[in-house]
Amino acid sequence: MGFKRYSCDVEIIDIKEICKNVFTFEMFHKEIALRARAGMFLSLLPNTETLRRPLAFMDADPEKSTFKVLFSVVGKGTKHFSSLRVGDKISINAPLGNMFLMPKDKDVEPVLLGGGSGIPPLYFLAKTLNNTGKKSNVILGARNCETLFLKEDIKKFANLYLSTDDGSEGFYGNSVELLKKLIADKSIKNPFIYACGPSPMLRALRTLMLENNINGYFSFESVMGCGFGMCQACAVERNTTNDNKKEYALCCINGPVFNFNDIKL
Ligand SMILES: Cc1cc2nc3c(=O)[nH]c(=O)nc-3n(C[C@H](O)[C@H](O)[C@H](O)COP(=O)(O)OP(=O)(O)OC[C@H]3O[C@@H](n4cnc5c(N)ncnc54)[C@H](O)[C@@H]3O)c2cc1C
Numbered sequence: 001m002g003f004k005r006y007s008c009d010v011e012i013i014d015i016k017e018i019c020k021n022v023f024t025f026e027m028f029h030k031e032i033a034l035r036a037r038a039g040m041f042l043s044l045l046p047n048t049e050t051l052r053r054p055l056a057f058m059d060a061d062p063e064k065s066t067f068k069v070l071f072s073v074v075g076k077g078t079k080h081f082s083s084l085r086v087g088d089k090i091s092i093n094a095p096l097g098n099m100f101l102m103p104k105d106k107d108v109e110p111v112l113l114g115g116g117s118g119i120p121p122l123y124f125l126a127k128t129l130n131n132t133g134k135k136s137n138v139i140l141g142a143r144n145c146e147t148l149f150l151k152e153d154i155k156k157f158a159n160l161y162l163s164t165d166d167g168s169e170g171f172y173g174n175s176v177e178l179l180k181k182l183i184a185d186k187s188i189k190n191p192f193i194y195a196c197g198p199s200p201m202l203r204a205l206r207t208l209m210l211e212n213n214i215n216g217y218f219s220f221e222s223v224m225g226c227g228f229g230m231c232q233a234c235a236v237e238r239n240t241t242n243d244n245k246k247e248y249a250l251c252c253i254n255g256p257v258f259n260f261n262d263i264k265l
């Protein structure tokens with residue numbers, strides 16, 4: 001199946017408010033449902049704005065021709081999305097970006113680590129890995145237990161570990177500290193990391209990975225304009241050995257998934 005991007009209006013067939021100001025949309029489009037992969041994203045146009053807003057695929061069901069996104073209301077665009085109703089149509093571009101690749105080494109243990117808006121693509125990846133017979137370890141971190149979305153769903157197909165900054169649920173600390181502990185007590189022996197979350201988390205995770213010779217992928221959430229390589233708004237600087245020459249990647253077409261050490265944080 002070659003690369004094809006669809007630009008169209010799709011119908012919203014289900015809406016759930018899974019916790020305060022956090023919504024899931026299920027939408028209907030046969031070809032997009034067939035092509036969506038964990039890591040890819042779509043851009044949706046709020047009627048009230050001129051710029052589209054990127055959201056990761058949270059799930060796709062080719063048999064039902066449906067796919068899902070999950071979003072938190074943070075500003076004008078997502079506020080508009082939260083006012084939409086079942087049966088409404090929304091303008092989208094999809095699928096966009098690259099996907100998480102499966103680990104080549106059969107012996108590694110996939111460890112999916114993230115929080116907040118990083119949770120939807122990791123949910124999709126954990127489900128995809130499970131469908132290929134690989135049960136993953138998912139580590140979700142949050143400030144408190146209110147923003148640990150999808151935990152009951154993830155438990156169905158992955159080993160789930162939780163951390164909260166205030167200790168209100170799971171490990172008392174952040175997700176990278178929890179991973180460190182799981183490696184130290186040998187609960188996780190040969191990790192391969194997939195992560196999506198805020199830069200401070202990715203920075204701390206990268207340090208831990210370099211210290212322990214662990215490989216993996218990070219998915220980045222840069223600010224975006226067009227979503228398909230035209231506007232350069234999503235440029236991120238690559239890590240290079242040549243200090244005199246800066247190199248950039250476009251998060252929307254070269255990413256959003258990159259090798260963990262490829263992009264400057
Ligand atoms: C590839 C990609 C995948 C994403 N997937 C998801 C997802 O699955 N679920 C989800 O809830 N969000 C996701 N986001 C973030 C989402 O795009 C932003 O929250 C959204 O665009 C904000 O739009 P707004 O109009 O509501 O807010 P605005 O009014 O544009 O901004 C409100 C606040 O949100 C911040 N913000 C805006 N854009 C981003 C961004 N790209 N990343 C982080 N903060 C931002 C602004 O700095 C500001 O503080 C993703 C972003 C990218 C690039």
Ligand code: FES
Pocket residue numbers: 223224225226227228229230231232233234235250251252253
């Ligand atoms: S968002 Fe326009 S080039 Fe990436």
